[in-house]
Amino acid sequence: MPEHFTPVPLDKCYRLMNHGPTVLVSARYDGVDNVMAAAWSGVLDYGDAPKVTVVLDKATRTRELIEACGRFALQLPCVAQAKLTVAVGTHSAREMPGKLTRLGVPIFNAPGHELPLVQGCVGWLVCRLLPEPHNQQTYDLFIGQVEAAWADERVFRQGRWHFDEAPDDLRTLHHVAGGQFIVAGRTVQG
Amino acid sequence: MPEHFTPVPLDKCYRLMNHGPTVLVSARYDGVDNVMAAAWSGVLDYGDAPKVTVVLDKATRTRELIEACGRFALQLPCVAQAKLTVAVGTHSAREMPGKLTRLGVPIFNAPGHELPLVQGCVGWLVCRLLPEPHNQQTYDLFIGQVEAAWADERVFRQGRWHFDEAPDDLRTLHHVAGGQFIVAGRTVQG
Known part of the structure; x- marks a missing residue:
């Protein structure tokens, strides 16, 4: 287990995704693992049955694994992983x-x-696929119900991001195009 | 028309949303206008038929207007509008x-x-609703095809954000919770 790997209560897990970060999508089936990057992912519901969406192109191997095993993970890469995310x-x-x-x-x-x-x-x-064949086929849109979540406690705790108090390399990435990312910046109260 | 209001080519409009900003959703029907904020919005497709998603609670008036008129607009509020966005x-x-x-x-x-x-x-x-009754009813999920897009040319031009070269108040907002936003920060290349 990585250091600082800390459970996030299910009713707070939407806050990991609320600010629109780029995600890494992973899946495992029949002994095969894969990981891809996806900019088009977001929150669909919160509460005690939190849901997320992610758009997965038909050409991807990860999509094939997800369709086979019915599960996937979304994870949030940080600045230190910008090159890995592009790769x-x-x-x-x-x-x-x-x-x-x-x-x-x-x-x-x-x-x-x-x-x-x-x-x-x-x-x-960690998500269980909620099969929606029409969405998957027509829009490449996949819906998952979150079953467990964790965060690096240095940047996310008590249901909030605390980027300002941690190394800058731990901020989330938000893809623009061509491997260029906007980094999560300062916090403002509206 | 606001100053700096500049057309964005359709094939580049997904880049307005790619980094996961909070949006304002607006609609008009039968002489009634409304605007609401939504954190759960994103890109569904790009190219020459770009599509977006937005999650709209059944309790909202704006959703009712959208269902009636079949159109809606998404727009990206900036730091200067944080209080307006919460309101x-x-x-x-x-x-x-x-x-x-x-x-x-x-x-x-x-x-x-x-x-x-x-x-x-x-x-x-500016989007045309692509009616998907199952998604709308089950997930509060609405899909729109973008028909036209514009940006403030001080921060978005040639298909990219240029926040670093403009007043800080023009950066996009990314909602965390309770009216707290993360602001779009610096740019990194992966």
């Missing part, structure tokens, strides 16, 4: 066998969950 | 008749589009 978003396991090993993506398992999680992220959400 | 997200027109006037929300019209747009935002997307 797993650019190279497909279809053209790069052994992608995770070749790209040096460090994987771990959360106890009780059979999904490959990426070390060094600042938030993780 | 339109907190007060419902159901309990506050004349909400837009009472909250002092400055509205304008883009030429050729019958939708109330909010002055002072830094991006605007």
Whole structure:
């Protein structure tokens, strides 16, 4: 388990995603792990049955694994992982066998969950796919119900991000285009 | 028309939303305008038929207007509008008749589009609702196809955000909870 890996209560897990970060999507099926990057992901519901959405192109290997196993994880990469995020978003396991090993993506398992999680992220959400064939086929849109969540306690605790009090490298990434990201900045109260 | 209001080509409009900003949602039906805030919005597709999603609670007046007129606008509020964003997200027109006037929300019209747009935002997307009754009823999830987009050219031009070269008050807002926002920060290349 990575250091600082701390459970987030289910009723607060939407706050990991509320500010619109780019995510890494991972899945495992039949002994095969994969991880891809996705900019198009967000919150669909909160409360005691929190839900998330993510858009997964039909060409991706990760989508195939998710459709087979019915589960996926979303995780939030930070500034220190900007190059890794671009790498797993650019190279497909279809053209790069052994992608995770070749790209040096460090994987771990959360106890009780059979999904490959990426070390060094600042938030993780383990989800059960809620099958919606029309959305998946027409829009590449996948819906998941969050079953467990964790965060790096240095930047997320008591249901809030605390980027200002931690190393700058732990801030979340928000993709613009072509591997360029906007970094989560200061906090304001409206 | 606000100063600096500049068209964004359709094939680049997803980049207004790619970094996960909080949006203001507006609609007009039968002479009634309304505007609400939504943190749960995102990109669904790009290219020449760009699509967006937004989650709209059944209790909202704006949702009712959208279902009636089949159109809506998403717009990106900036730091200067943090209080306005919280205000339109907190007060419902159901309990506050004349909400837009009472909250002092400055509205304008883009030429050729019958939708109330909010002055002072830094991006605007005019959308046609793609009716998906199951998603709307089960998940409060609405899908729109973008028909036109504009941005404040001081912060978005040539298909990219340029926050670093403009007043800090023009950065986008990313809601965490309770009226607290993370502000779009610096740019990094992955």
